[in-house]
Amino acid sequence: MLPDPAGARPAYRHLAKAISELILDGRVALHVRLPAERELAVALATSRTTVTAVYDLLRESGYAHSRQGAGTWTSLPAGRAPSGVRRLLAAEDTEIDLARAAPGLPERTLTDALARIAPRLAEHAHTPGYHPYGLPELRAAVAERFTRRGLTTVPEQILVTSGAQHALTLLLGLLCRPGDRVMAENPSYPNALEAVRRAGLRTVSVPVTDSGWDVDIVESAFRQAVPRLAFLIPDFHNPTGHLMPESERGRVLRAAQRSGGWLVVDETLAELALDVPAPPPFAARAEPGSGGQVVTVGSMSKTHWAGLRIGWLRAPARLVTELAGQRVATDMGGSVLDQLLALDLLERADELLALRRERLREQRGALAAALTEHVPRWSWQLPPGGLSLWVDLGEPVASALADRVRDDGVRIESGSRFATDPGVFEQRLRIPYTASPDILREAVRRMAAALAAGLTPPSGTRRSHWVA
């Protein structure tokens, strides 16, 4: 039977809470049948009366409902189920989702694009449709965008992937062997860190603090650890929002080149410059023939929509060929429909990005104002771009707060999710400003109320499946 962390709580309450948390966490799916009372009593070595009380409580609180003769089924309480367009943006089981820094695509933009691409799609329907390197016209468009941003690129240097995360996973798989060292920022994008761990690689972390990167430390980590690959997010870094200064980029690049390893630069957020000009591609600094060890990873997930699942990498053409060979072992190439949609949106990127930046500035302002009003003790720096604030709570209560506000319909991740090592950044929250001002204000109001009510440490470690 599950231990009761509170000790004194009646067993049925504890069990009902545990099951409701599993439902909220997505670990028990919605709309599935719960075991018959007798079965569950045996499995948990408890009495049938206890299980009856558990199911009664779940029904009363909205986490279950029963159909005559058909058993008891999982559900969500009324206020928690997201509806309409918000459903697109929110986690499936949480009313306000601040765990993922991923904006939605305006409905009209999507439907207009779908109408425009129909004839192009019809032309493709006469072909086999396998494109392991990516749709040729999309590769050309991505290459052209790099060139316009200041890094001359030909389509042969582009591999279209199912998102930036896919690009990184392919690179780790091809360039590294288990046990190799990979340099990553601390904090960093959690799924990238997870990919590094799952590939059996050892993480060498370099700190990103309130004052940004410490290039002396980066240089000495390159010198001493000689990582096989370094993964950096210099443009509006996730989660801190920092932009690596020009002067530091050259030093980092030279240190990487001296060490002889690969430098993978994630530019997923680079075009979300809100207060500064969009930075040119990092790799534009690498002279041709100077080692050629820089690979750039990009994506449409933050600039357009993560639901497209379109990203890319830019690398020497020979490496692109090897990576395409590796990718056919798993997915044979992306969907033609998705790539045509991505191409259409890229063709309108300047116009769409201008709107997106405007919206993000407004949302960032609303979030900052709500924080100032409701939690004046918290501090943060307004990032010059990107999608989130890296908020300092002044005390290590981020997991407790995230745990607590989940009960109030807000999903948010504690700073520790972004750490290369467990146990740090407990005083930090990453708060994305990807939701509407109203939702952001409501989320901050709920967080402030939870804080004012007092926090108890979370019961056990609860990690949600993923963040973005």
Ligand SMILES: Cc1ncc(COP(=O)(O)O)c(C=O)c1O
């Ligand atoms: C820095 C960074 N890289 C990659 C990703 C994942 O991108 P994609 O959806 O293209 O796989 C994210 C998403 O949050 C991110 O912040």
